[in-house]
Amino acid sequence: MLLKQLDYFIKVVEYRSFTKAAAAAYISQSAISQQIQALENSLGVQLLERHNRSFSLTSAGEYLYRHAPDLLESAAQLEAATTIVGQRQISHLTVGYLREYAGIDIARAVSTFNQHFPKIQINLRQGNHEELYDLLNDEKVDLIFSDQRRALSDEYINRKLVTTNLMILFSSHHPLASKKSVGRADLTDQACILIAPESQQKEEANYYRQTLGIKSDFVFAQTLEGAYTMVAANRGYMITDQLGVVSSKNLNLPIIKSLPLHGAGGTLVHRDYYLFWQEERTTPATEEFAKTLEREIAKLED
DSSP states (O other): OOOOHHHHHHHHHHHHHHHHHHHHHOOOHHHHHHHHHHHHHTTTOEEEEOSSOOEEEEEHHHHHHHHHHHHHHHHHHHHHHHHHHOOOOEEEEEEEEEEEEEEEEEEEHHHHHHHHHHTTTTEEEEEEHHHHHHHHHTTTSSSEEOOOSSSOOEEEEEEEEEEEEEEEEETSSSSSGGOEEEHHHHHTTTTTEEEEGGGHHHHHHIIIIIISSOOEEEESSHHHHHHHHHHHHOOOEEEEHHHHHHHHHHHHEEEEEEEEEEGGGGGGOOEEEEEEGGGGGOOOOHHHHHHHHHHHHHHOOO
């Protein structure tokens, strides 16, 4: 049984068509049919019940279809691990991410990556957007995870991982907590809690004022935990996103209520998250960490 044959089999089942599966695999219909037949011969079982212009899965085919994707993913991870191990100079990977980022997917990605590549040490650096950009530009981090606040540059790999809706966190006792969603106008008379050190507070406030259109007065917390405490104490609201909301729920904060933020015409306001790294510093380790983080984010969205 060849891994390529498994991939063809999965495509045939997913597309429910040999013709479409062949097109997706960039081979002829007869070739993909022959590969499925060869797979059946090597296993000694029938996987597909062929009808006039359709097919159905046998019990063996259903079993293989359920488990084949996991086998292919494990094979891909093994291939990546072998490549990384072969490059002995890669002993560590430094990842930067936003100080105010609330997602737990970073920790999960580090844990998963460490399980597959225990000889590579992951170092984490926090910062605001400008600090992370400087760290990346000065080659003090290998890659950074951040939302987009500047034009994308061709000097970097800009891998978009997720688009997520902005959410507002309130105390459950806040007057607006009973609404189904809120707009910028609803927030004008409410204090907005931002996370930034004193040296970066003006810059952070300008972004929220000029780019996001927030008209509220700003109050500042030094840490994410401090911001959560201020929200719970009803000292204002906090802007996060769907990933941050998932994390706050996992932290068991029932006293905090989350509502979507809508813009003009009732459309939801969204945020794009990227992984950025310098193209010439691409290694199998950076590629594999990017894939790992993307998978962990997808799990949070499910």
